[in-house]
Amino acid sequence: MCENLNKQYQLCEELGRGRFGVVRRCFSAGTGDSFACKSIDKRLLLDTTDRECIDKEPKVLHLLGGNPHVVQIHALYEDDNYLHMVMDLCDSPDLFDRISNHGGVFSESEAFSVFSPLISAISYCHRSGIAHRDIKPDNVLFDSRGMLKLADFGSAEWFGMNERRTMTGVVGTPYYVAPEILSGGEYNEKVDVWSAGVILYIMLAGVPPFYGETPAETFEAVLRSNLRFPTRIFRSVSPEAKDLLRKMLCKDVSRRISAEQVSRHPWVVTGGETRSMADLS
Structure with missing residues (x-):
């Protein structure tokens, strides 16, 4: 797990799992606020299309930042194997x-x-x-x-x-x-x-x-x-x-x-x- 991520956030229980990774509840070490951490295992990306999709999402969310009805990205961390996006926590039924x-x-x-x-x-x-x-x-x-x-x-x-x-x-x-x-x-x-x-x-x-x-x-x-x-x-x-x-x-x-x-x-x-x-x- 990314060292900088672990310094800033405490990762907790799993909330969901997808084709490329997992979403966990997390807490800010500084404020105690709750977020969701979406962790993508880059080793599971099979082709350039998958990689483009993973790279695209944080860029788009940064462009759309500030709207209350679009999920917000709060932090982004990346190491050799994982991409971690700290986002709004949406733990009610979709x-x-x-x-x-x-x-x-x-x-x-x-x-x-x-x-x-x-x-x-x-x-x-x-x-x-x-x-x-x-x-x-x-x-x-x-x-x-x-x-x-x-x-x-x-x-x-x-x-x-x-x-x-x-x-x-x-x-x-x-x-x-x-x-x-x-x-x-x-x-x-x-x-x-x-x-x-x-x-x-x-x-x-x-x-x-x-x-x-x-x-x-x-x-x-x-x-x-x-x-x-x-x-x-x-x-x-x-x-x-x-x-x-x-x-x-x-x-x-x-x-x-x-x-x-x-x-x-x-x-x-x-x-x-x-x-x-x-x-x-």
Whole structure:
């Protein structure tokens, strides 16, 4: 273990384990504050793509520092065998677990309480010229106060702030990946809007909008992008929520709204509370 890391932080129990390393709870030796230490075993990196992903995440997090809904990196240590990132501690169940354990669909106000900070984080990333490219419930974390933190920027890409450039490369996760990524061509940051739309659909419906029995069948369903609102499931979902979903899960990227436009949509502005025009007058 890195000598400087051990001088500054006390490593404690394991919180999670991934393909390349482990996440542990840790405490600052100076302040006693709690953090998470993500330790990557560089000996497990099999190719240059893996290495690029590992190198990219701390750089992206430094660029995005300061937003309350993006996980923050507090210290970085590296030796011959390991890369250690000291980050915000998010020890509450992530969104994947919350959806799995919810026992039913979310009400619109419950969905809004998750969706609003998520789209705020995505908008901030896009204003900073960063596309996440792997928005999914597993990467939507919560700290002990319940504050949402968007995490895992290993697949993120810089697309620029003024002269915005398109991106290439197949990244993402079945169910959540945008169709233009699967098509193998160029795409822009609106792939994150699509993925956030899938998350909102799942919270309101309890099922993904596009799925199959295998990853290949799921990809085919995503490419078709035949968005439906089954009456049995969406009977109690407001027209405003369905309108937002149509605009986020639009296969035509030129017609798909941006993250900033999502934040100004009536469903978001009213906090997921549907009101008639008479109520607003």
